[in-house]
Amino acid sequence: MPIVEVPSSRLALLARIPITFRVDRRLDPETLEDVPVAVPRTKDYDACETPADWAKTWDVSHWGLLIAADGERWVGGAAVAMRTPGLDLLEGRDDLAALWDLRVEPGARGAGLGARLFAAAERWAVAHGARELVVETQDINVPACRFYAKQGCRLAAVNRGAYERFPDEIQLLWRKAIV
Numbered sequence: 001m002p003i004v005e006v007p008s009s010r011l012a013l014l015a016r017i018p019i020t021f022r023v024d025r026r027l028d029p030e031t032l033e034d035v036p037v038a039v040p041r042t043k044d045y046d047a048c049e050t051p052a053d054w055a056k057t058w059d060v061s062h063w064g065l066l067i068a069a070d071g072e073r074w075v076g077g078a079a080v081a082m083r084t085p086g087l088d089l090l091e092g093r094d095d096l097a098a099l100w101d102l103r104v105e106p107g108a109r110g111a112g113l114g115a116r117l118f119a120a121a122e123r124w125a126v127a128h129g130a131r132e133l134v135v136e137t138q139d140i141n142v143p144a145c146r147f148y149a150k151q152g153c154r155l156a157a158v159n160r161g162a163y164e165r166f167p168d169e170i171q172l173l174w175r176k177a178i179v
Contacts, residue, residue: 001068001075001113003120008060012052014067014077019103020044026139029158029170034142043140048165051079051101058084063100064124068113076104078117080124089134089173097125097178099135118151122178131179138163139170148174 024040027033054060062083068076079101081087082094089098099121104114125133135153137144149155153174162171 001070003066003068003076003116005124006065006067008055008063008065008079011054011060011063011065011079012050013074014051014065014079014101014103015046017074017077017103017105018044019046019101020106021141021143023140025142026170027142027145027172029139029155029172032155037140054079054100058087060084062128064121064128066117066120066124068117074105075108076113076117078102078121080121082125082128082130089136095129095131097121097128097130097133099133114147115151118147122176126178131177133176133178135174135176137172137174138166139172145172145174152176 020042022040023037023043025034025036028035064080066078066080067074078099081090081098081100084090087098090096099118102114102117102121104117122133135148137148153176155172156175157173159171159173161167163169
């Protein structure tokens with residue numbers, strides 16, 4: 001299944017790929033060990049903000065949208081942000097890219113598509129002048145944490161209290177030099 005770039009004007013279609021996951025453990029940022037949660041639940045990032053909302057908040061003209069499709073059906077996608085005023089993750093730098101979103105349809109998870117999308121996002125970022133990639137996730141998304149570490153990212157920042165709406169979640173920022 002090829003990964004292709006599509007115009008950022010199609011970001012809203014990314015929401016067709018579910019981004020829900022089961023929260024039954026969290027990553028302890030000090031030990032990097034899994035810790036069970038008291039009350040397991042399902043988390044859906046799109047319940048807070050969908051890809052259709054991003055263009056209302058930011059100028060997405062410097063974003064890359066990479067998708068993997070099975071015919072007309074998108075089964076995986078990655079959004080990479082660069083040169084976006086107001087997007088704090090980018091620290092005002094032109095050589096920093098943020099992997100803003102990476103999602104794979106539940107039935108296609110575990111088959112390497114996420115790693116292929118991550119690699120495609122790295123290539124896109126390098127081609128657009130980035131030297132480093134930053135990725136945000138939360139301590140409750142252990143599979144994502146394990147995935148980013150496996151892709152060569154290092155945990156660079158732990159921010160408690162970063163989410164007003166979700167005070168029990170800890171923001172984790174991962175970084176990777178890409179050139």
